[in-house]
Structure formats: structure tokens, C-alpha cells
Amino acid sequence: MDVFLVTTAAVALAEIGDKTQLLALMLAVRLQRPVPVILGILVATLANHAVAAWAGVTVAGWIGMEALRWIIGLAFLAMAAWLMVPDRIDDEPRVAAGLGPFLTTAVAFFLVEIGDKTQIATIGLAARFNDPVLVTAGTTLGMMLANVPVVLCGKAIANRVPMKLVHGIAAAVFVLLGVLTLFGVGDGLAQPG
Numbered sequence: 001m002d003v004f005l006v007t008t009a010a011v012a013l014a015e016i017g018d019k020t021q022l023l024a025l026m027l028a029v030r031l032q033r034p035v036p037v038i039l040g041i042l043v044a045t046l047a048n049h050a051v052a053a054w055a056g057v058t059v060a061g062w063i064g065m066e067a068l069r070w071i072i073g074l075a076f077l078a079m080a081a082w083l084m085v086p087d088r089i090d091d092e093p094r095v096a097a098g099l100g101p102f103l104t105t106a107v108a109f110f111l112v113e114i115g116d117k118t119q120i121a122t123i124g125l126a127a128r129f130n131d132p133v134l135v136t137a138g139t140t141l142g143m144m145l146a147n148v149p150v151v152l153c154g155k156a157i158a159n160r161v162p163m164k165l166v167h168g169i170a171a172a173v174f175v176l177l178g179v180l181t182l183f184g185v186g187d188g189l190a191q192p193g
Contacts, residue, residue: 003129004116007138008145010120010125010173015146023112028151029057033101038144038150040105046093048113049122053135058128069181075124080171118143121174128181 007080015021027037063071099107113119118139 003131003134004126004138004141006177007125007129007135010144011121011139011142011146012172014121015143016115017057018118018146020046020109020112020118020143021147021150023108024147025150025154027101027105027108028154029087031101031104031173036101036104038148039108040102041151042053042091042140042144042165043102044109045140048110049139049143050132050136052119052122053132053139055136056123056128057130057132059123060127060130062077069184072124073178073182074130074172075120075179080174080178081095084151084168084171125178128177 024037024041027040028034031037122135122139125139126132128133
């Protein structure tokens with residue numbers, strides 16, 4: 001499996017209907033400035049996922065390969081179950097007035113992404129593939145593929161996408177990754193280093 005393609009697909013599917021996608025929709029509607037919103041999402045995602053990928057590779061270096069295989073495999077299976085729980089934004093993020101659309105989006109998106117499904121997935125994917133650059137690039141592209149159309153087309157797209165089907169497909173991808181990891185099939189775990 002190509003690390004870049006796997007990480008892009010996994011995160012693009014996982015992001016559909018996620019709270020950060022709902023935030024992207026809200027910011028697009030409220031700010032009415034698609035380019036700064038998209039650039040804010042890009043910068044926030046690159047920063048957040050680079051830190052997550054670095055953390056995944058670092059932790060992978062501290063844990064033995066057998067333990068790592070079980071932790072990552074079970075984490076991917078847990079991610080599959082988590083994907084079947086729909087997200088919603090409970091409270092709108094409060095960001096200081098006067099930041100402008102770019103900074104408002106970058107700060108809000110970065111903060112909402114902390115501890116989110118896609119950040120956790122990025123940590124696991126980086127630990128599994130031991131390639132923080134390709135994982136960060138792939139997960140960031142996945143986030144952009146899921147969020148840019150929402151920013152540009154808003155509710156018209158969101159209302160036409162069958163969320164249960166997309167979440168089911170994303171869950172199946174994570175189940176497959178979990179099973180492959182647990183049984184050491186496919187690329188296997190890269191040696192941390």
C-alpha cells in the first residue's frame with residue numbers, strides 16, 4: 001500500500017461529517033471569504049498533523065514492535081467504531097474578534113482538531129508507517145479533499161452526501177488497516193528509527 005494514498009483516503013473518508021468539517025461549513029457561511037478560510041484550514045491542518053505524525057513516530061520508537069503492532073491494530077479498530085458515531089459542534093468556538101477570516105479559521109480549526117478523530121488517526125498512521133512527512137502530506141490532503149468542497153459549495157453538498165455510507169466505508173478502511181496491522185499483513189510496521 002502506498003503510504004500517501006492510504007493516509008489521504010483514510011482521512012478524507014473519516015473527515016466527512018466530522019466536527020471539523022461542520023466547523024468549515026460554519027466558518028464558510030459566517031465569514032463569506034472562501035480563500036482565507038481554505039488557507040486557514042490548510043495551515044491549521046499542516047501544523048496539527050505534523051505534530052501528530054511526529055508524536056506517532058516518536059512513540060513508535062519507544063515501544064517494542066510487538067506491543068506497537070497490537071496498540072496500533074486495536075487503535076485502528078477503535079477508530080472504525082468511533083467513525084460510526086456522528087459528530088456535531090456542541091458550542092461554536094470562541095475566537096478573538098478582529099483576527100480576520102484567515103486567522104479566525106486557522107486558530108479555530110487547529111483547536112477543534114486537537115483530540116479529533118483525524119488527529120488520532122494521524123498519530124496511528126505515522127506510528128504504523130514511520131514516515132511523518134508522507135503521513136502529514138497525505139492526511140492534510142485528505143482533510144482538504146473533504147473540506148474545500150464544503151467551503152466552496154456549503155450546504156448544497158453536505159445535504160446530498162449519504163453520511164452513513166461514507167462513515168461505513170471509512171470504518172471499513174480502518175478495520176482493514178487494523179486487521180492488516182494485527183496480523184502483520186501487507187506493508188507491516190516499519191521499523192521506527
